Structure formats: structure tokens, C-alpha cells
Amino acid sequence: MNVYTSLIAQSAHKKSLTTLKAVHTHIIKSGFLFSFFGHKLIDAYIKCGIVAEACKLFDELPNRHIVTWNSMISSHVRRGKTNEAIELYKNMLFDGVLPDAYTFSAIFKAFTELGVLRHGQKAHGLAVVLGFEVSDGFVASSIVDMYAKFDKMEDARLVFDRVLDKDVVLFTALIVGYNQHDLDGEALEVFEDMVGRRIKPNEYTLASILVSCGNLGDLINGKLIHGVVVKSGLESVVASQTSLLTMYSKCSLVEDSIKVFNQLNYASHVTWTSFIVGLVQNGREEVAVSVFREMIRCSVIPNHFTLSSILHACSSLAMLEVGEQIHAVTMKLGVDGNKYADAALIHLYGKCGNVEKARSVFNLLTELDVVSFNSMIYAYAQNGFGHEALRLFERMKILGLAPNGVTFISILLACNNAGLVEEGCQIFAFIRNNHNIELTRDHFTCMIDLLGRARRFEEAAMLIEEVKNPDAILWRTLLNACKIHGEIEMAEKFMAKMLDHAPRDGGTHILLTNIYASSGKWDNVIEMKSTIRDLKLKKSPAMSWVDIDREVHTFMAGDLSHPRAHEILEMLHELIEKVKTLGYNPDTKFVLQNLEEEKKISSLYYHSEKLAIAFALWKTCSRSTTIRIFKNLRVCGDCHNWIKFVSLLTGRDIIARDAKRFHHFKGGICSCKDYW
DNA sequence: CCGCAGGTAG
Numbered sequence: 049m050n051v052y053t054s055l056i057a058q059s060a061h062k063k064s065l066t067t068l069k070a071v072h073t074h075i076i077k078s079g080f081l082f083s084f085f086g087h088k089l090i091d092a093y094i095k096c097g098i099v100a101e102a103c104k105l106f107d108e109l110p111n112r113h114i115v116t117w118n119s120m121i122s123s124h125v126r127r128g129k130t131n132e133a134i135e136l137y138k139n140m141l142f143d144g145v146l147p148d149a150y151t152f153s154a155i156f157k158a159f160t161e162l163g164v165l166r167h168g169q170k171a172h173g174l175a176v177v178l179g180f181e182v183s184d185g186f187v188a189s190s191i192v193d194m195y196a197k198f199d200k201m202e203d204a205r206l207v208f209d210r211v212l213d214k215d216v217v218l219f220t221a222l223i224v225g226y227n228q229h230d231l232d233g234e235a236l237e238v239f240e241d242m243v244g245r246r247i248k249p250n251e252y253t254l255a256s257i258l259v260s261c262g263n264l265g266d267l268i269n270g271k272l273i274h275g276v277v278v279k280s281g282l283e284s285v286v287a288s289q290t291s292l293l294t295m296y297s298k299c300s301l302v303e304d305s306i307k308v309f310n311q312l313n314y315a316s317h318v319t320w321t322s323f324i325v326g327l328v329q330n331g332r333e334e335v336a337v338s339v340f341r342e343m344i345r346c347s348v349i350p351n352h353f354t355l356s357s358i359l360h361a362c363s364s365l366a367m368l369e370v371g372e373q374i375h376a377v378t379m380k381l382g383v384d385g386n387k388y389a390d391a392a393l394i395h396l397y398g399k400c401g402n403v404e405k406a407r408s409v410f411n412l413l414t415e416l417d418v419v420s421f422n423s424m425i426y427a428y429a430q431n432g433f434g435h436e437a438l439r440l441f442e443r444m445k446i447l448g449l450a451p452n453g454v455t456f457i458s459i460l461l462a463c464n465n466a467g468l469v470e471e472g473c474q475i476f477a478f479i480r481n482n483h484n485i486e487l488t489r490d491h492f493t494c495m496i497d498l499l500g501r502a503r504r505f506e507e508a509a510m511l512i513e514e515v516k517n518p519d520a521i522l523w524r525t526l527l528n529a530c531k532i533h534g535e536i537e538m539a540e541k542f543m544a545k546m547l548d549h550a551p552r553d554g555g556t557h558i559l560l561t562n563i564y565a566s567s568g569k570w571d572n573v574i575e576m577k578s579t580i581r582d583l584k585l586k587k588s589p590a591m592s593w594v595d596i597d598r599e600v601h602t603f604m605a606g607d608l609s610h611p612r613a614h615e616i617l618e619m620l621h622e623l624i625e626k627v628k629t630l631g632y633n634p635d636t637k638f639v640l641q642n643l644e645e646e647k648k649i650s651s652l653y654y655h656s657e658k659l660a661i662a663f664a665l666w667k668t669c670s671r672s673t674t675i676r677i678f679k680n681l682r683v684c685g686d687c688h689n690w691i692k693f694v695s696l697l698t699g700r701d702i703i704a705r706d707a708k709r710f711h712h713f714k715g716g717i718c719s720c721k722d723y724w
Numbered sequence: 725c726c727g728c729a730g731g732t733a734g
Contacts, residue, residue, distance in 0.1 A: 121725095152725095153725050153726055156726085157726080187726085190725090190727090215726095218726085218727085220727045220728080221726070222727095224727060227728095250728090251728065256728055259728095259729070285728090286728095286729075287728045288728085288729080294729070318730055319729075319730090321729095321731080325730050352730095357730075357731055387732075389732095394733090395733070420733085422734085423732085424733095425733090426734075452733095454733050454734055455733085457733090457734055458733080488734090
């Protein structure tokens with residue numbers, strides 16, 4: 049008999065199915081009591097991964113011991129056969145066998161995965177009655193985990209508090225729960241409590257708490273815990289490393305996260321992804337793209353997390369071609385259909401001015417939710433397709449999808465960018481009367497822009513008064529409207545108020561300078577410039593770029609350092625002379641320096657957007673494709689006019705994305721209808 | 725037998 053026992057144990061240990069089967073057959077032939085070896089055989093079959101055979105034996109077993117029930121239940125849970133596990137649990141209760149700590153920890157996991165809170169609560173009740181809740185760390189941890197996953201953090205906390213002898217896992221379960229519900233402060237408190245009780249955190253605890261530090265931007269604790277990771281010898285654990293990366297990048301210490309990444313000897317796909325996400329969130333998109341390429345070279349397969357993040361990097365830099373390649377990768381890997389990836393694709397095409405492609409991604413969506421609608425409405429909005437945005441909004445309502453605050457930001461932006469003033473006012477009135485939507489500063493900013501467009505300055509100013517914490521952008525929006533309509537006195541009227549609110553805002557000062565410059569008040573310009581100097585405010589230099597054949601060419605005003613500067617200038621002069629015959633007149637009111645007229649004209653000619661377009665036309669003169677250029681600031685009035693003429697002259701469509709919106713130039717007309 | 729690390733629309 050002992051020979052059988054040890055042979056079964058051996059085959060289970062070595063996972064040798066052949067031995068196991070041989071022993072099994074031998075036992076049956078010898079006529080030994082099956083009930084004696086039954087549970088050992090079941091355990092062995094489970095360990096060898098042959099659950100079907102284990103099930104068969106289990107059904108034949110006459111008196112089933114709790115241990116065997118548990119082996120069966122937990123093997124089902126491990127293999128994701130949650131329903132079978134619960135079925136067994138029910139049969140077990142029906143047979144009059146009382147669950148023990150092992151049963152409970154397995155079954156709570158099953159209820160959690162199946163999303164049946166009620167059953168979980170019932171089992172919890174039984175665990176309380178049987179005294180497992182407060183006395184067994186395993187049971188308590190799985191109950192805490194269950195409540196956390198059902199978003200019942202208060203219940204999780206109650207269970208946690210009742211446990212007499214709290215261990216690492218119990219603490220960790222609660223910390224993880226808080227972390228995943230954005231209750232990072234609570235997570236840190238519990239962590240400190242744990243450390244105070246001299247319970248040593250392990251790799252799971254540290255991985256989670258580091259992310260909480262990152263979310264809180266708590267670098268002091270983050271670094272402290274980094275030290276704990278090192279001291280605990282957990283530095284080489286992948287999850288610790290990943291969390292360290294995340295913590296540093298969420299605290300904006302992107303250099304430190306790069307350092308951590310470079311010291312890794314192994315990176316999982318999650319580590320790669322976290323690193324990429326951190327780079328994108330810290331504005332290091334180019335680096336993110338090259339890290340992504342490196343990841344592919346290392347044969348690590350990206351998933352929807354990775355792809356949506358890298359697509360956002362492409363959007364920010366308007367790298368349309370790279371984005372299209374990643375779109376192809378997304379389809380190849382079957383990640384299209386994931387809502388994050390699809391939203392990122394719509395965002396990409398929207399941000400690159402390719403509304404048709406954004407729409408085609410949108411049309412292929414199988415599950416339409418508020419985010420996908422918002423993404424598409426925003427893509428329309430920023431490209432000036434106001435009516436399309438409103439139509440989509442209607443469709444959303446027909447489908448019974450409730451719009452949220454972001455929907456209305458996009459809708460107001462759509463009205464604004466398409467000059468649909470009345471529609472915008474109506475929508476705004478609707479939002480005010482709809483108490484489900486929280487009005488934010490962004491809604492007001494859109495609205496002020498919209499009213500400014502219609503020269504309704506007083507109304508706009510009154511709206512600002514309603515905002516609790518008006519920011520500089522709000523005032524700048526109003527001032528910009530004054531600037532566009534040439535209302536210098538109006539602008540001066542608002543100026544004092546604005547500087548009260550934002551005395552040190554660089555953008556505001558620069559806008560004021562520009563307003564003075566455009567009306568020729570050079571004394572005021574000089575005054576403003578010295579204020580800007582005194583306040584040590586920096587103006588970001590105007591820059592335009594264009595992506596041709598996957599290569600980005602950047603231009604600054606008057607900057608002739610491009611290797612093809614000669615060809616560019618030739619092209620530029622030719623374009624200027626030709627469009628002059630069509631009616632283009634350089635408008636020096638857009639030159640914001642006090643120069644002689646002739647110098648003003650030549651300074652206009654070398655604006656960065658003109659250089660970028662001349663280059664693009666020279667480089668692609670044999671094609672008829674759309675030209676896409678990008679500018680970090682707003683496009684200048686003279687350039688805007690010039691580009692309209694160039695689109696008429698060359699018959700090429702030109703799309704310009706500036707800091708605020710898109711301009712689609714076609715046949716001498718711009719989609720912004722000359723308001724931006 | 726419990727617990728861990730990535731991403732949304734502005």
C-alpha cells in the first residue's frame with residue numbers, strides 16, 4: 049500500500065502521466081480499495097494537468113473528503129472554470145460538507161471573477177458564522193480582495209479592521225484595492241500602518257504602493273520605498289522595476305525612469321509599455337517612438353496598452369505616416385476593436401487633419417460608447433467640420449447615449465471653429481439647464497471664444513465673471529477676440545482686469561504686446577517688452593514643421609539653415625511673385641517689430657510657415673497629395689492669406705495645424721472662414 | 725490555496 053502512495057506522490061511531483069496511469073491501472077487490477085487511494089490519485093491527476101480524469105474519479109469517489117473537494121474547486125478556479133468551481137461548491141454544501149479556509153479562499157475568487165457579488169456576500173456570511181473571517185488571514189485577504197474588486201472599498205475596510213492577526217497579504221490586498229480606486233492617500237496610510245507594525249512589505253506590496261506614490265506625485269515616499277525595494281533584495285523583480293519606472297515618470301522625473309530602464313536585465317512587455325507610457329506622458333514622444341521600435345526589434349509583442357500610448361505619441365507630433373504604420377500593426381495584431389486603441393486612432397487622424405480616416409475608423413467600431421463619440425466629435429471639431437459634429441451629436445442622442453462634459457466641450461469647439469454662433473449659444477443654454485453636466489472652465493473658454501467671434505464682448509466679459517477661478521487662458525481668449533476684430537480700446541479695457549488675475553502669465557503679456565504692435569503703438573510695445581524681461585517670461589519661438597516621407601523638417605522664422613535653403617528660397621520667391629498677380633498683398637500689420645516698411649515685408653516673407661510650405665511644395669512638386677504643415681503658435685494673418693492664394697495657385701490642398709486649430713485650405717478658401 | 729506592474733476623449 050505504501051508503495052502505491054509513494055509512487056503516486058512521485059508521479060505527481062515529476063508530472064509524469066505515464067507512471068501515474070500505470071499505477072492507477074495497477075491499483076484497479078489489484079482490487080485495492082479505491083476510496084483509500086482515490087483522493088491521492090485525483091490530486092496527482094490535477095498536478096499533472098489532467099483535470100478531466102480527476103473529475104471522473106471524483107464523481108466515482110464514495111466518501112469525498114474536504115481536502116479533495118478543495119483540490120477540485122481550486123483547480124477549476126485556477127483554470128478559469130469558474131462556473132464549474134461554484135457548481136462543486138454548491139454540491140459540497142448539499143452533501144453536508146462544511147467549507148474550510150481553503151474552500152473559502154478559492155470560492156471568493158470564483159465569485160469575484162464571475163461578478164456575482166450576492167453569492168460572494170452569502171459565502172462571506174457563512175465564513176463569519178464558521179469563524180474564518182477574523183481568524184484566517186487567507187480567507188480575510190480573499191474577502192477583502194473580493195470587495196475591492198466589486199468597488200466596495202468600505203466593506204473591504206470593515207473586514208480588514210476585524211481581522212485579529214493581520215499579515216502582509218491582507219495589508220497588500222487592501223493597499224492594492226485603494227490603489228486601484230484612486231485612493232492613493234489611503235493606500236499610503238495603510239502602508240505606513242503596516243510598516244509601523246513591523247510587517248515587512250513584499251514585492252506585491254511594493255509594486256502597488258510605488259504606483260500610489262506616483263499618482264500622488266509623492267517623490268519623497270517614492271524614493272524612500274525605492275530604498276526599501278533595494279534593501280529587500282527585490283530590485284530584480286520585474287513588477288518592482290515596472291512600478292519604479294512608473295513612479296518616477298509620474299513624478300515627472302523622466303530621466304530617473306530612463307535610468308531604471310537602462311539598468312534592467314530583463315523587461316517584460318508590461319515594463320516596455322510602462323516605460324513608453326511614461327515617456328509619452330512627459331512629452332518625450334520621439335524617444336517613445338524609438339523605444340517602441342526597439343521593443344519590436346527585441347521581439348516583444350505590443351498590446352493595446354502599448355499601441356494606444358504610442359499612437360498618442362504620434363498624434364502629439366502629428367507623425368501621420370508613423371501613425372499609419374502603427375495602425376497597420378494594430379490590425380495585424382488584432383488589437384483594433386479595443387476601445388482605447390480605436391479612440392487613439394481616431395485621435396491620431398483627427399490631430400493629423402485626416403478627418404476621412406478618422407471617420408473610417410469610427411465607422412468600423414462595433415461598440416459605440418461615449419468616449420468613441422467624443423473622440424470623433426472632437427476630430428470634427430478641431431478640423432472645423434461643425435455640421436458633421438452636430439450630426440454625430442444627434443446620432444448619439446438617438447442611440448440613447450448620454451453626453452458628458454467632454455462631449456459638450458467638443459460640440460462647443462465645433463460650433464466655434466465652424467462659426468456656428470447661434471447653435472453654440474443654444475447648446476450652452478442647454479448645458480446650463482441640464483444639471484447632469486458640470487460646467488467647467490473649458491466650457492466657458494469655448495463660449496467666450498464663440499461670443500468674441502460674434503463681437504459680443506460684453507456678454508463674454510460677463511461670462512468670465514461667472515467663473516469661480518478664471519485663468520489666464522480665459523482672459524487671453526477674450527483679448528484675442530478683441531485683437532481679431534481690431535478692438536484695441538476694448539482690449540485695453542479688459543487688460544487691467546486680466547493682469548489682476550494673472551500678473552505673471554507669459555502668454556498674456558505676449559498677446560498684449562502683439563495687440564499693441566498690430567496697432568502700431570510702439571511705445572507700449574517697448575514698455576511691455578521690458579516688463580516681460582523683468583518678469584523673466586520666456587516666449588517660445590515660432591516654429592513650423594512638415595513631415596515628408598517620414599522625415600520631419602523644422603523651420604524657424606528667417607532661419608535658412610536647412611540644407612536645401614537655396615531651393616526653398618527660390619520656390620518661395622516664385623510663389624510670392626505668382627500669388628501677387630492673383631491679388632496677394634503683404635500685410636505688414638502682422639510684423640510685430642518696429643522696422644522700416646521694406647524690412648517688415650522681408651521679415652514677413654520668411655515666416656516659418658511660409659518656409660515650410662515652400663519646402664513641401666518644392667519637395668513634392670510631382671505629386672498632387674495634400675500638404676500638411678504644423679505650427680507651434682497660431683498661424684499669422686499674412687501667412688493665412690498667402691496660403692489661401694497658394695492653394696488657389698497650385699491647386700494643392702494645404703492643411704495647417706496651429707496651436708489652436710486646423711486650417712484646411714482649398715481653392716483659395718480656408719475652413720476657418722478667416723476667424724481663428 | 726490570498727495579494728503585484730501599462731492606456732482613454734479636453
